[in-house]
Amino acid sequence: MRLEDRVAVITGAASGQGRAAAKLFASEGAKVVAADIDEGGAQRTVEEIKEAGGEATAVKVDVSREPDVRAMVESATDRYGRLDVLFNNAGVGYSASGRMKMASVVETPEKDWDAILAINLKGVALGCKHAIPVMERQGYGSIINNASINALVGLPGADAYTAAKGGVVAFSRVLAVEWGPRGIRVNCICPGGVDTPMIAPVISDERVMQSMRQNTPLGRLARPEEIASVALFLASEEASYLNGAIIPVDGGWTAH
Ligand SMILES: NC(=O)c1ccc[n+]([C@@H]2O[C@H](COP(=O)([O-])OP(=O)(O)OC[C@H]3O[C@@H](n4cnc5c(N)ncnc54)[C@H](O)[C@@H]3O)[C@@H](O)[C@H]2O)c1
Numbered sequence: 001m002r003l004e005d006r007v008a009v010i011t012g013a014a015s016g017q018g019r020a021a022a023k024l025f026a027s028e029g030a031k032v033v034a035a036d037i038d039e040g041g042a043q044r045t046v047e048e049i050k051e052a053g054g055e056a057t058a059v060k061v062d063v064s065r066e067p068d069v070r071a072m073v074e075s076a077t078d079r080y081g082r083l084d085v086l087f088n089n090a091g092v093g094y095s096a097s098g099r100m101k102m103a104s105v106v107e108t109p110e111k112d113w114d115a116i117l118a119i120n121l122k123g124v125a126l127g128c129k130h131a132i133p134v135m136e137r138q139g140y141g142s143i144i145n146n147a148s149i150n151a152l153v154g155l156p157g158a159d160a161y162t163a164a165k166g167g168v169v170a171f172s173r174v175l176a177v178e179w180g181p182r183g184i185r186v187n188c189i190c191p192g193g194v195d196t197p198m199i200a201p202v203i204s205d206e207r208v209m210q211s212m213r214q215n216t217p218l219g220r221l222a223r224p225e226e227i228a229s230v231a232l233f234l235a236s237e238e239a240s241y242l243n244g245a246i247i248p249v250d251g252g253w254t255a256h
Pocket of ligand 1: 011012013014015016017018035036037038041061062063064089090091092093095119146147148149190191192193194195196197198199
């Protein structure tokens with residue numbers, strides 16, 4: 001029970017990596033606040049956790065809206081009395097491409113640029129803004145931000161997404177420096193290709209899938225659980241000396 005008596009808020013918990021992390025954290029003893037803009041999906045995550053004997057509650061949040069994020073943090077403290085772990089995982093990518101253009105900056109409408117940055121970067125900032133004061137009072141906290149290998153290497157074609165994820169990496173570092181002295185560790189995960197609904201629209205193209213396999217020394221996509229296990233490690237006391245780390249979880253993509 002690596003998270004016994006810990007309270008964890010996970011954004012984007014209705015799907016993919018967030019759902020996998022919510023289930024894994026709960027199985028390790030955490031009380032989980034499963035937050036997502038997709039309330040029904042978050043509720044399903046909670047049902048799966050409860051069926052397995054865990055404790056969780058679902059919260060509807062749009063991470064780009066400060067009142068929602070404030071309420072999300074309050075729901076953790078009101079219900080469970082504290083907040084130990086924040087996994088800032090919610091994001092939009094290719095699955096949102098009907099609504100927001102994932103393209104070169106030259107082809108990205110300003111409103112789409114703003115919307116992608118608002119969710120993928122400001123959303124992380126707002127989560128930290130409201131969680132950190134609670135963690136500071138406790139003298140304890142672990143924040144994990146989900147960026148992407150797009151932040152580490154130049155992958156053409158989703159420039160707003162890439163700019164946001166690069167911002168998440170830099171933001172994670174500065175928070176680690178600012179808040180480490182007060183007992184709050186901040187670390188960042190940079191996944192490669194993960195088999196979730198986010199990239200379904202692009203991996204259905206066999207040529208894209210083939211190039212992803214070629215770029216990944218392990219020759220395959222990650223399962224969401226393989227990212228969740230790294231988040232669990234960072235959340236737990238096993239990572240008690242990790243702060244400000246930017247960790248590629250990419251099957252070796254960024255190693256070459
Ligand atoms: N799948 C990949 O290949 C991949 C690679 C690198 C990084 N990532 C990052 O991993 C994170 C998780 O993505 P995933 O792969 O599990 O995708 P996913 O699409 O399965 O899950 C994303 C979740 O975020 C939620 N969400 C979207 N906008 C939101 C908002 N405004 N407020 C609250 N919730 C919102 C969605 O409803 C969804 O449940 C994202 O930050 C993504 O950018 C994904």
